[in-house]
Amino acid sequence: QVQLVQSGAEVKKPGASVKVSCKTSGYTFTNYDINWVRQATGQGLEWMGWMNPNTGNTGYAQKFQGRVTMTRDTSKSTAYMELSSLRSEDTAVYFCARSNYGEYKYWGQGTLVAVSS
Amino acid sequence: DIVMTQSPDSLAVSLGERATINCRSSQSLLDSSDNKNYLAWYQQKPGQPPKLLIYWASIRESGVPDRFSGSGSGTDFTLTISSLQAEDVAVYYCQQYYSTLVFTFGPGTKVDIK
Numbered sequence: 183q184v185q186l187v188q189s190g191a192e193v194k195k196p197g198a199s200v201k202v203s204c205k206t207s208g209y210t211f212t213n214y215d216i217n218w219v220r221q222a223t224g225q226g227l228e229w230m231g232w233m234n235p236n237t238g239n240t241g242y243a244q245k246f247q248g249r250v251t252m253t254r255d256t257s258k259s260t261a262y263m264e265l266s267s268l269r270s271e272d273t274a275v276y277f278c279a280r281s282n283y284g285e286y287k288y289w290g291q292g293t294l295v296a297v298s299s
Numbered sequence: 300d301i302v303m304t305q306s307p308d309s310l311a312v313s314l315g316e317r318a319t320i321n322c323r324s325s326q327s328l329l330d331s332s333d334n335k336n337y338l339a340w341y342q343q344k345p346g347q348p349p350k351l352l353i354y355w356a357s358i359r360e361s362g363v364p365d366r367f368s369g370s371g372s373g374t375d376f377t378l379t380i381s382s383l384q385a386e387d388v389a390v391y392y393c394q395q396y397y398s399t400l401v402f403t404f405g406p407g408t409k410v411d412i413k
Contacts, residue, residue: 217402219404226390226392226404226405226406226407227341227343227349227392227394227404227407228404229394229401229402229403229404232402241400243401244300244401277348277349279348281396282354283337283354283396284337284339284396284397284399285339285351285354285394285396286339286341286349286351287351287360289348289349290348291348292348
């Protein structure tokens with residue numbers, strides 16, 4: 183069965199970076215884009231960007247341009263999302279999701295990133 | 300970027316009654332080359348990732364109860380829960396995937412029991 187398992191919660195100081203992993207299984211990793219979506223507490227879903235695991239091509243929401251980097255390790259079937267220059271407003275749960283045509287049937291469990299001094 | 304709006308922000312419906320959620324996009328999500336609307340609906344319960352309910356605006360995901368249905372085309376879409384059950388209490392989001400470079404979600408609609 184398809185599974186996306188994310189790394190554990192992180193606590194970071196303002197200005198630091200965080201790297202969240204998304205380990206996939208149950209399908210061919212390079213066949214489907216991985217997208218990242220975040221959700222602040224009590225707020226809605228915010229799309230961050232996509233990555234093609236086959237080519238490494240990426241696309242980011244304008245809001246995160248210059249601060250986010252999405253990468254992958256095909257030998258580990260794992261995708262990564264790194265967000266830099268963290269600020270308190272980045273405190274949120276970060277989800278990875280497998281994209282079919284752009285809709286997401288499979289999601290990771292979410293990773294809480296807390297930014298606090 | 301395509302902007303998604305939803306109405307209402309929240310609604311309370313009696314058990315067994317119909318719930319209707321509207322979603323509007325700032326530009327058409329209908330691709331004339333394949334005649335598909337690039338619109339999905341999700342259900343999210345507290346502490347869980349979203350669950351895909353509907354894609355291509357009206358195709359129910361496997362395993363989703365048939366009381367959930369999606370309709371609409373172009374810029375106006377609707378998610379209908381024909382007979383609300385207690386387990387349907389959640390927040391519902393629409394999402395456009397028409398723009399291949401930037402996907403966006405609606406702000407969400409909270410559904411409660413009256």
